[in-house]
Amino acid sequence: MAAKDLPADEKEFMTLSQDEMEEMKTTFEAGNLEAVAKKLQEKLETLDKIQLHIAVTGEAGSGKSTFVNAIRGLGDEDAGAAKTGEVQTTMQPESYPHPTLPNVTIWDLPRIGTHKFKADEYLEQVSSQKYDFFIILTASWFTTHHTQLAQEIQKMKKRFYYVRTQVDFGLQAEQKSRPSTYKEEGILQKIRNDCIENLKREAGESFSQVFLISSCDLAKYDFHLLQQTLEDDLDVEKRHTFILALPNVSEQILEKKKAAFKREIWKLALLSGAISAVPVPGLSIIADIAILEVNMRRYCQAFGLDDAALCRLAQRVGKPVAELKSVIKAVPTASSINKEFVIRMLARPASLAVMIVEELLDLVPVAGPILSGGVSFGTTFYMLKRFLNDAAEDAHRVVQKALS
Incomplete structure (x- = not known):
C-alpha cells in the first residue's frame, strides 16, 4: 500500500x-545527527513534564473530596485518596497528585460559604494564579458565594466550570416519591434548568452550562460533556496531559x-x-x-x-x-x-x-x-x-x- x-x-x-x-x-x-536525536528527545520529555493544576472548590457537603478522588480514578478508601466527611478548618489548599502522572495535581481548596467568606481574599489565600482552571461544586443550589467567586476568577482571566454533584441522590429521591411519573431525562433537565435560573438570579448573568454529575459513577450524566468542554478550552499540550490523566470510566475515554x-x-x-x-x-x-x-x-x-x-x-x-x-x-x-x-x-x-x-x-x-x-x-x-x-x-x- x-x-x-x-x-x-x-x-x-x-x-x-x-x-x-x-x-x-x-x-x-x-x-549533526546527535542534535537531531537530542531535539526529538527534548520534545518528548517536554510533553511528559507539562504541569496541569486543577482547582476544586465548593461549600461544605458539596462532595469536593469524593470528586477529587473520582477524577483521579480512586475510591474514597484507596491509598492516596482525599479524606471525605471531614470539615476543613484551615485556609490551606490540599494537593493530590495523579496516581501515575506526577505532573498532574488536583487541588482540594478550602470550603466556601462561611459567613466571613470574601471571594477576592479567598483567591489570594489559595494562591489562585497557579491553577489552570477552577471547578465550582454544589450539591444543591448555587449561592452568591459561588457567583462572587466565579466573578473574581473571571477578573483573573481564568476559566471556571459550575458542577452540580450528587445528582444520583436527587434522582433516587424523585423515583421513590413519584414512581408512576418518574422520567430520568426530564428530571435531569429540570435540575439543570433550575441551576441555570438560580445562577441568573444570584449573578444577574446568563450561564448556559451547568454540568450534572455523580462522583460515584462518572460514566453517567454530564461528566463526558464536562470532560469534552475542558479539553476544548485547554491548549494543545495541556489537553494531551489532561486526556492521559482522565479516569478510565468509559470506552470513549479509552x-x-x-x-x-x-x-x-x-x-x-x-x-x-x-x-x-x-x-x-x-x-x-x-x-x-x-x-x-x-x-x-x-x-x-x-x-x-x-x-x-x-x-x-x-x-x-x-x-x-x-x-x-x-x-x-x-x-x-x-x-x-x-x-x-x-x-x-x-x-x-x-x-x-x-x-x-x-x-x-x-x-x-x-x-x-x-x-x-x-x-x-x-x-x-x-x-x-x-x-x-x-x-x-x-x-x-x-x-x-x-x-x-
Whole structure:
C-alpha cells in the first residue's frame, strides 16, 4: 500500500507540522545527527513534564473530596485518596497528585460559604494564579458565594466550570416519591434548568452550562460533556496531559487516550531512527529497548492495566481482580514489561516494519536519510502501534467486564 493511500487519520499522526519539519531539516542538513536525536528527545520529555493544576472548590457537603478522588480514578478508601466527611478548618489548599502522572495535581481548596467568606481574599489565600482552571461544586443550589467567586476568577482571566454533584441522590429521591411519573431525562433537565435560573438570579448573568454529575459513577450524566468542554478550552499540550490523566470510566475515554498516544508514535520512531544513524556501536539497540519498554509501560498504566489500578477497580465494582485480569489477552500488565519482554518482542520477524519504512518515506520527507536505515524506525513504529492497539483492546474488555 502506498503512503498516499493510507487513511487520513494515519497521515495526520505521522506527518510533521511545517515548523517541526523545517527545524528538523535545518538540524539534519547541518550534519549533526546527535542534535537531531537530542531535539526529538527534548520534545518528548517536554510533553511528559507539562504541569496541569486543577482547582476544586465548593461549600461544605458539596462532595469536593469524593470528586477529587473520582477524577483521579480512586475510591474514597484507596491509598492516596482525599479524606471525605471531614470539615476543613484551615485556609490551606490540599494537593493530590495523579496516581501515575506526577505532573498532574488536583487541588482540594478550602470550603466556601462561611459567613466571613470574601471571594477576592479567598483567591489570594489559595494562591489562585497557579491553577489552570477552577471547578465550582454544589450539591444543591448555587449561592452568591459561588457567583462572587466565579466573578473574581473571571477578573483573573481564568476559566471556571459550575458542577452540580450528587445528582444520583436527587434522582433516587424523585423515583421513590413519584414512581408512576418518574422520567430520568426530564428530571435531569429540570435540575439543570433550575441551576441555570438560580445562577441568573444570584449573578444577574446568563450561564448556559451547568454540568450534572455523580462522583460515584462518572460514566453517567454530564461528566463526558464536562470532560469534552475542558479539553476544548485547554491548549494543545495541556489537553494531551489532561486526556492521559482522565479516569478510565468509559470506552470513549479509552479511545481518546489511544488517539493521544497514537499521535506520539512517529516522534518516538524518528528518535529511534535518529539514534540508529549515530555511529556508536550498540547504541541503537539499547535506545530501541529503552524507548519500547518505557512507552509500552506508559500505555498500560494510562489504560489501567497495572496491578494497583486493577485492584482499585475490582474493589469499586465488587468483582474479584482475577475476573478482570482474565479478559486481558494481548498485553502483560505494566509491572511485567521489562527489558526481557521487549527483547522477546524484538525477536519477531521485522519484515513488516521495513515495509512501513518504505511507505513513510514520502510522508516524513525531511527524515528520509534517517529512515533510509529503516530497521530502528520501522521496528519502533510498528511495535508501538501494534502494542498500543492491543493494550486499548484489552482495556476495553476490562471496562466491559467491570460494567457487566
